[in-house]
Amino acid sequence: MKNKLKMIIPENGNGGKLNRREFLKTGLRSIALLSLAGVGAKLLQNSVSHDEVWQIDPNKCTQCGKCATACVLNPSAVKCVHIYQMCGYCNLCGGYFQPSAKDLNTAAESQLCPTKAIRRTFIEDPYYQYTIAEELCIGCAKCVKGCGSFGNGSLHLQIRHNICVRCNQCAIAQVCPSDAIVKVPQSQPYLFKTGNK
């Protein structure tokens, strides 16, 4: 029995018993190792692997505005995208016009977008096409909320992968109140909404 114990506990010249200093040293080492392992695991959990990218789940997005302010890039890598199949091509577009707009024209005071990043083009009476100028879009989601509330919800936010710098820990994901920023496979990097409201 004694021989077996000797094999497990190294000889320390003290008959196999740990003195206070050795106890403290071993304890500290163990705590340090456990902490490092925990920190490592947490970082690994939060980081994005090589075959995954960050994306916004449009069904979870609450249009809180954080995408515009929390991204490490300025302007944000988050942009509004338009699913034309869902669009009603409305004259009175809830994503383009201020709810209280007096006239349905392209006057700045009528527009909802703070950077005027949506372009309105006449097709035929009474239909208009709305196009996002991504270079102007800051990803604030104001139009997304307007379109979702009054229209079909054809506008929504997506992280543009040609702009995103793929931080290990997405700064927007850290503050997103609805956990809408998720990791998706690189092979399917966008999450588009479908259906009609």
Place this chain on the structure above:
Amino acid sequence: MKLKTHIMAIVIFLVVLLILGYFLITPKNKKSNQNPYALELEKYHRVDSQLYCKANISSLKIVPVNPVGICVDACGTMYVTSRQSLFKLDKNGTVISEIKLPGNAGSLSFGPNNKLYVSLTNRIVVLNTGGKIVAEWETVNPAGFITSVAVNKNFVFAADSYTKKVYWFNFEGNIVKISGQKNADSPATDFVVPSQYFDCAICSDKNIWVVNPGRQLLVKLDSSGNELQHWGKSSTGPEGFCGCCNPSHLGVMNDGSFITSEKGIPRVKKYNARGELQCVFNLKFPEGTTGLDICTMGNDVIYVLEPARQLVHRIELPSNNLQ
């Protein structure tokens, strides 16, 4: 001395560990700060209490999930469509029976012959009083989506949000007329339907009123399908309809007054026969509420179906209603 050093080292280590833990392990701070880009719709929801209708409103929780349409008979029995079923509910909302249907049920309406006409995506089925299907009509369009059914003594009307047309059926199930063709003289009857809300209702003179949601108009058609009159305007204020797809639902009372519901700014309102706002019903809906179907009874009772919360609001207007 050495023990002191060790204790100090442990303390420092624990402090570092706590700091690390705070940043890495504690849950993310989910308290949302002020959104500088917020689109505040709440202010548009507020209605001056002077505008509230004088009415008794009671709300019933109902069993059918995802209800779509409501219709009420003279005895107060409610018929509610939900998924592939038609539910018959008593005055208290208790389920009397559930009738299985061969498709997703939508809008429904009683005919003058005591038959019930129910839309199933792109076609109409006819049920007798016992709940048995007695006829199933041809589809109006394979991709069609019938959002409203209304019946007068001569026709069954089906509003299709896909084709943006109103189909006039005879009681044999044959299409005899189609409304919604482009007409330069009557742009109000060129229906603009951006979403799946396209309602119609029969008024007391048995003509049909159709909502033109993309133009925020209500249009009355004569028995030949020609426009008789139209009214409506776009506005965030209570007097108008806000957004591209409103009013989403419509009911016409016997005295010719209109009951409308809207999405975006969810509200239910009463207009007189000339289309002038009379009052707004004191119903509070959560933001994002849609699909508020309306069923009117005579001059003084209105049923409003609220799908998301599975509620039926019964509104009773005073009998000497002068609003």
